[in-house]
Amino acid sequence: MISAKIENGLNELLSGANVNIQPSVAELIEKATSRGEAKLSADGALSAETGKYTGRSPKDKFIVEEPSSKDKIDWGKVNRPISQEIFDSLYTKVINHLKAKDELFVFKGYAGADKESQLSIQVVNEFAWQNLFVHNLFIRPTEEELTTHEAQFTILSAPTFKADPAVDGTESETFIIVSLEKRIVLIGGTEYAGEMKKSIFSVMNYLLPEHGILPMHCSANVGEEGDVALFFGLSGTGKTTLSADAKRKLIGDDEHGWSDNGVFNIEGGCYAKCINLSKEKEPEIFGAIRFGSVLENVVLDDKTRVPDYDDNSLTENTRAAYPIHNIENIAKPSMAGHPKTIVFLTADAFGVLPPISKLTKEQAMYHFLSGFTSKLAGTERGITAPEATFSTCFGSPFLPLPATVYAEMLGQKIDEHNAQVFLVNTGWTGGEYGVGKRMELKHTRTMVNAAIAGQLNDIEFEVNEIFGLAMPKAIEGVPSEVLNPRNAWSDPAAYDKKAKELAHLFRENFKKFKYVSDDFVQKGGPIAE
Structure with missing residues (x-):
């Protein structure tokens, strides 16, 4: 349950004059380029670099130890506990950090294409390019849905806020902290956008089994006869590549739920690895990277701004984030049997x-x-x-x-x-x-x-x-x-x-x-x- 202090702090933040709620794709691209956050590539994608953090930081991820969830969590090296006191202190610092920014960007949307189990979320970003990222990766509301949208979970993303481990109780300057009780995710010290995506997936992995729904780290597609296939695997094993098949409709490339109704996509977009990407080998993904897409740590030619997908000088973990409708052959809505x-x-x-x-x-x-x-x-x-x-x-x-x-x-x-x-x-x-x-x-x-x-x-x-x-x-x-x-x-x-x-x-x-x-x-x- 959200305390009055937490709720008041969040409401005060969201009502600030510096807050842009549900900005358009064009607005976010203009903001990101004018603020020097990212560059526009030759194919129209927004290209950003994430600095020294080019992948997830699992040792900096924590779940708050709270009465309502502590007996359910499988505590250990993956699910590491952190105290409510540390969370509350960092929450206040992150709120104050975000309040002081000239501009903030807020996305309101959903996780889960099946409306029977859908989670309404909101994400507060200090970077415009990261707000475009979540706009691409989560499910975007219609104008009508937006009028009644009430967030059940909030991400506060503050990449330029760096924790002091000696004072803040973290392992490093970076932290990803999930409070299942307060329904808030705090992210600081890292510009890697994948932390936002995976935080909500972790939340869904906690919530869905309570409703008899199996959350799955997999891609999924469906054939003309309604035959559904699932592809389980970690990053780099081919989930996105193999599920993007011109002869089958894509349901989703990474996160799904399996309910009594069938399979549904948790997300509204794709987050494809693009190292060595080519039009010949992966035409669907290559063609999906266009205006409105986000490239992460992909090297651009200084003059032409053409992406060099073979260049791994920044990282092997180069990424492209795009809305699922950039893939032509998709299931609508993102559900099947x-x-x-x-x-x-x-x-x-x-x-x-x-x-x-x-x-x-x-x-x-x-x-x-x-x-x-x-x-x-x-x-x-x-x-x-x-x-x-x-x-x-x-x-x-x-x-x-x-x-x-x-x-x-x-x-x-x-x-x-x-x-x-x-x-x-x-x-x-x-x-x-x-x-x-x-x-x-x-x-x-x-x-x-x-x-x-x-x-x-x-x-x-x-x-x-x-x-x-x-x-x-x-x-x-x-x-x-x-x-x-x-x-x-x-x-x-x-x-x-x-x-x-x-x-x-x-x-x-x-x-x-x-x-x-x-x-x-x-x-x-x-x-x-």
Whole structure:
């Protein structure tokens, strides 16, 4: 419950003469360029640099320890507690900091395309370009909806306010603090816009399960026959790329809910990685970057202002944020029925997992809880080269509740709707990172399309001897030597050694799930020591 002091401070802030509520796209672009926040690229996108913070800061993220939620939160390295006293003190400082600004920009909108579970939000920004970012990423209200809009959650974003850890109780100058009781998110010390997007996703991951809705870190699309496919995976594994398919309507590229009504997008836009982006390989995303879009840390030519998507001098984590309607082939509204195909995406830097494998129910639960991938450079501060990581449910940084809550909900929905689950490796083949090569996107697309079309239901499989995964022996359009990763290595013994090394990491990671059925461990995990 919001205290009178908190509510009064927020009302006073929003009623200030310096506040621009729901500015237009054109206004925000004018403000951002005239204030020196960003530049206009040759394609009309607003291009901003975020300084030293070019990715999320997970060690600076906290949840306030409050009576109404503290017994529900899965406290630990991801969900780190912070006191109400620290939050209240920083809240006052952030409010005063924002009041002193010449101009503020306020976006009012929604999270969740399904109106039965929709969350109304507002975001207060000191940067015009960041307000354009949230305008693109969240669901924009109609003129009629705006007249009755009452925010249930507020983000206060103050990038130029830097905390003093010795005084403010933070880990660094940066902080992302969520108060579930006061329904406020405080962000300071970082200009990386993704913190706003992911904060609301974390909030939805807390709220939706209470209503029997599974929140998911996945992309989703739907075919002409109403066949829905989900793509789970962490940043850089291909969620956005693979879900942007000219032959299927895009529901959303990153965050969804699965209710009794089906699947719905939580957002109103896309936040695509654009390092090495090209019109030839990813035409939908390339074409979506135009007037009104936001580029983050993409290098522009000084004279022509043409983006150089191959330049990683600022970060590997270059981004484009655009409203979902910039993609031509989308579901309207961003909702569809129940999924028949679920794809778990992983970018395996070990180079040992099959490019595609069909999972049993136990394997699906095991790999969902494991959430293995390789964390790619630039996605988080301090990551300079790919490294193996296990992110529970392919989204542990954003899950306030125990992982088993989400896993059990997924298992129930797989059973209820008879969904087929596949594990797809978009990472390396023929050797580990630095030796092998990245999976070819055209091959991955072909395999995924075959899975969605049901072409892998009645074909011949062989079993990977170390992971127990069922691998197709042949898929039209994909070289047969690619399908079995052991055959793609020049030295099969080296493959076995590296595969067993990864299998060991899987087992060690899974030990943290003390209350999971033995079936998932014995039937779902690696089979060879």
